[in-house]
Amino acid sequence: MHYLSFLIFFLAGIYTVWDSLQRGRSHISSLLWGMGVTFLFFVFFPLHLATRPKLSKKSTIDVTDDIEVACPKCHHYYKPNANFCPNCGWHIKGDE
Numbered sequence: 001m002h003y004l005s006f007l008i009f010f011l012a013g014i015y016t017v018w019d020s021l022q023r024g025r026s027h028i029s030s031l032l033w034g035m036g037v038t039f040l041f042f043v044f045f046p047l048h049l050a051t052r053p054k055l056s057k058k059s060t061i062d063v064t065d066d067i068e069v070a071c072p073k074c075h076h077y078y079k080p081n082a083n084f085c086p087n088c089g090w091h092i093k094g095d096e
Contacts, residue, residue, distance in 0.1 A: 013038030016048050023053045 013034040020030035036044035068077040076087035085092055 009038050009041045012041060012045060016045065019052065020048070023055055025053065 016037040017030045017034035020033050021027070025033070033044065033048050037048060067080055069080045070077055071085040071088060071090055071092065073090040074085060074088040076085060078086055078092070082092060084090065
């Protein structure tokens with residue numbers, strides 16, 4: 001019976017390490033939380049659940065911010081959402 005409870009505490013410690021890493025904690029901090037949950041489950045597991053960082057959504061990179069298009073008249077680069085070339089004033093929309 002003692003082996004079963006230790007197995008449950010050990011698995012909870014592994015879950016705590018995984019959860020901490022997913023939420024952005026360092027490897028050392030995650031391992032310490034996992035060891036604390038494994039050996040003092042009733043103290044550290046509720047503390048981990050109460051103090052863990054919120055799960056951050058993976059941010060997507062908007063590559064359209066980095067794209068620039070050349071003006072057909074002066075060949076100056078501009079953002080693709082512009083209506084007029086900022087350099088020469090050429091009307092860009094509708095030239096395609």
